[in-house]
Amino acid sequence: MSTIRNQFSSLHDLREKAPVFLAVLFGISIYASACNLWLPEDSIFYVSTYTITLLGKYLCYALLALAVDVVWGYCGILSLGHGAFFALGGYTMGMYLMRQIGDRGVYGDPILPDFMVFLNWQELPWFWYGFDHFWVAILAMILVPGILAFVFGWLAFRSRVAGVYLSIMTQALTYALMLAFFRNEMGFGGNNGLTDFKDLLGFNLQSDSVRVALFLCSALVLALAYCLSLLIMSSRFGRVVVGIRDAEDRARFIGFKTENYKVWLFVYSAILAAIAGALYVPQVGIINPGEFSPLNSIEVVVWVAVGGRGTLYGAIAGALLVNYAKTRFTAVFPEAWLFALGALFVGVTVFLPQGLVGLFKNKKLPWCNRKKTGEEQS
Amino acid sequence: MTMFDTVKQAVQSLHTGLLPETKHPDIDISHQVLLYVEGLSVSFDGFKALNDLNLYINDGELRCLIGANGAGKTTLMDVITGKTRPDMGDVYFGQTIDLLGKTEAEIAQLGIGRKFQKPTVFEEQSVFANLELAMKVNKGITSTLFARLSPSELDWISQVLDTIGLKSHYRMLAGALSHGQKQWLEIGMLLIADPRLMLVDEPVAGMTAQETERTAELLTSLAGERTVVVVEHDMEFVRSIAKTVTVLHQGSVLAEGSMSDVQNNPAVIEVYLGEEQ
Numbered sequence: 001m002s003t004i005r006n007q008f009s010s011l012h013d014l015r016e017k018a019p020v021f022l023a024v025l026f027g028i029s030i031y032a033s034a035c036n037l038w039l040p041e042d043s044i045f046y047v048s049t050y051t052i053t054l055l056g057k058y059l060c061y062a063l064l065a066l067a068v069d070v071v072w073g074y075c076g077i078l079s080l081g082h083g084a085f086f087a088l089g090g091y092t093m094g095m096y097l098m099r100q101i102g103d104r105g106v107y108g109d110p111i112l113p114d115f116m117v118f119l120n121w122q123e124l125p126w127f128w129y130g131f132d133h134f135w136v137a138i139l140a141m142i143l144v145p146g147i148l149a150f151v152f153g154w155l156a157f158r159s160r161v162a163g164v165y166l167s168i169m170t171q172a173l174t175y176a177l178m179l180a181f182f183r184n185e186m187g188f189g190g191n192n193g194l195t196d197f198k199d200l201l202g203f204n205l206q207s208d209s210v211r212v213a214l215f216l217c218s219a220l221v222l223a224l225a226y227c228l229s230l231l232i233m234s235s236r237f238g239r240v241v242v243g244i245r246d247a248e249d250r251a252r253f254i255g256f257k258t259e260n261y262k263v264w265l266f267v268y269s270a271i272l273a274a275i276a277g278a279l280y281v282p283q284v285g286i287i288n289p290g291e292f293s294p295l296n297s298i299e300v301v302v303w304v305a306v307g308g309r310g311t312l313y314g315a316i317a318g319a320l321l322v323n324y325a326k327t328r329f330t331a332v333f334p335e336a337w338l339f340a341l342g343a344l345f346v347g348v349t350v351f352l353p354q355g356l357v358g359l360f361k362n363k364k365l366p367w368c369n370r371k372k373t374g375e376e377q378s
Numbered sequence: 379m380t381m382f383d384t385v386k387q388a389v390q391s392l393h394t395g396l397l398p399e400t401k402h403p404d405i406d407i408s409h410q411v412l413l414y415v416e417g418l419s420v421s422f423d424g425f426k427a428l429n430d431l432n433l434y435i436n437d438g439e440l441r442c443l444i445g446a447n448g449a450g451k452t453t454l455m456d457v458i459t460g461k462t463r464p465d466m467g468d469v470y471f472g473q474t475i476d477l478l479g480k481t482e483a484e485i486a487q488l489g490i491g492r493k494f495q496k497p498t499v500f501e502e503q504s505v506f507a508n509l510e511l512a513m514k515v516n517k518g519i520t521s522t523l524f525a526r527l528s529p530s531e532l533d534w535i536s537q538v539l540d541t542i543g544l545k546s547h548y549r550m551l552a553g554a555l556s557h558g559q560k561q562w563l564e565i566g567m568l569l570i571a572d573p574r575l576m577l578v579d580e581p582v583a584g585m586t587a588q589e590t591e592r593t594a595e596l597l598t599s600l601a602g603e604r605t606v607v608v609v610e611h612d613m614e615f616v617r618s619i620a621k622t623v624t625v626l627h628q629g630s631v632l633a634e635g636s637m638s639d640v641q642n643n644p645a646v647i648e649v650y651l652g653e654e655q
Contacts, residue, residue: 004506004548008527236525239507243500250498253459254571255486255517264519 073309081170089274149270178292193288308355418467445626491573501553
């Protein structure tokens with residue numbers, strides 16, 4: 001009985017679960033970076049810069065999946081619109097990178113980005129002010145999606161919208177944003193979005209070392225987000241959130257204002273998604289309204305479902321695996337990818353309701369038997 | 379020492395300062411009445427679930443509500459706990475606190491606990507975690523983020539585990555408990571919240587005879603320190619615990635009094651007890 005007090009402290013879970021995860025994550029990313037930077041290109045161990053950027057992209061997706069798992073896996077809020085927060089984060093970073101181009105654009109205007117010159121705009125719209133400072137972009141990256149998530153969540157959860165209705169609303173949110181960002185008058189580059197970035201904080205985005213740095217940065221941020229989410233989810237707050245998922249009425253009748261819990265969890269998750277988007281944009285070199293597309297958000301849900309809900313590492317593993325499969329698959333047989341994705345989702349839902357992680361948890365695999373049984377008897 | 383004594387002792391220790399002190403707001407009970415329900419009407423699509431219902435519960439009382447299906451027992455609990463908004467009427471907690479217009483969580487924090495008809499616990503979490511969440515502590519977001527169990531809270535949980543007989547199951551997922559154990563866990567969750575008023579909906583459904591007996595002992599020992607309102611179909615059980623019984627029929631009070639008064643009331647015999655005889 002006395003041991004349980006320690007197990008109910010957040011740090012316990014962090015000590016249990018984080019070291020393995022961090023070792024694997026940093027092991028692979030540092031190894032890949034070293035192979036890229038210090039091996040000659042003809043070595044068989046050389047990792048190309050293309051691969052580094054691809055891995056960096058996967059890590060951003062993994063962070064996005066983590067964000068979805070926090071709300072869906074732990075609180076049962078199935079958001080089909082997390083791509084919206086990802087894209088908004090991406091746009092704030094994109095705006096900073098556009099301002100960094102300065103007079104090196106095609107039209108050579110020192111202030112206005114190319115697309116504004118092209119549209120014959122005379123001055124910078126007010127919401128572009130300040131984006132030549134990195135810290136403003138970072139602030140906007142947190143505040144804009146955070147406030148949107150707060151307002152959306154506040155309205156939805158106060159009115160006790162839940163289940164399918166909430167999912168449809170999130171889907172509508174991202175769709176509406178996509179249509180808005182497609183419009184040239186919005187001032188975000190319309191159809192083409194923001195691209196042709198040159199440098200970030202003065203470092204050339206095309207250079208190998210910056211690519212590696214961005215990749216390592218993504219790994220670091222993912223690790224931090226994982227540890228922070230683990231801490232939150234293993235605190236009493238996390239247990240309340242799981243309680244809300246399983247029996248919201250019960251949680252209300254023992255005195256928790258469940259709508260507040262849901263709103264703040266949603267905001268936290270939206271900010272994680274936005275950070276993922278902001279890391280993604282300098283690595284892929286473009287952000288356009290296509291990122292708001294409802295399909296993207298649905299894909300994220302598939303990643304989480306494949307990996308397994310409510311474990312954090314499951315979502316990350318799912319995102320990495322499905323995206324690796326996507327890269328391979330679309331190279332060989334591009335038209336069939338969406339069918340494969342659909343089949344994967346159906347397959348996982350029917351045969352692995354707990355995702356790949358469930359295979360280990362339920363000891364369906366022979367090598368998982370040993371440790372658990374001993375623990376339960378004690 | 380009989381089981382009754384054990385239970386009674388555990389319950390009394392509630393009031394001897396083991397509990398972390400987050401006091402419920404002062405409730406004015408200068409007229410001995412803890413809960414006022416007056417002129418309450420609720421209708422769903424034209425069906426009057428409650429029809430001008432009046433009910434007064436004294437402080438420290440153990441009251442049983444009986445009535446046929448659809449008499450309005452659960453609806454009444456829904457209104458008191460903030461789940462359902464009435465069309466008309468007043469519900470006051472003590473002399474001063476108007477319960478209508480408050481949310482479920484606010485009402486729970488005032489010290490009104492509720493046990494559902496169908497046992498409702500957090501099935502994916504351990505018995506221990508269920509009690510931890512139900513404990514009377516600050517339920518705000520920041521305090522739950524940084525909460526850490528204090529030794530006295532641990533003792534407190536352990537005592538409630540003793541009272542509800544789930545000590546050896548504290549690590550078990552609540553979903554894996556038997557129906558009767560879930561009922562007890564839910565009662566434990568009520569106890570640990572240290573409520574002033576407990577609304578208990580069908581506490582012995584699905585329990586064995588022995589479990590039923592223990593539940594009766596527990597509820598009787600609670601009355602006095604707290605106020606308990608029990609809704610129950612099991613007439614044997616009601617007979618064993620009740621001092622005052624209120625019979626509901628078609629959304630209003632049909633009769634009120636001691637069990638024998640009620641049993642001999644011709645109107646009651648006709649609409650409710652008559653079915654049994």
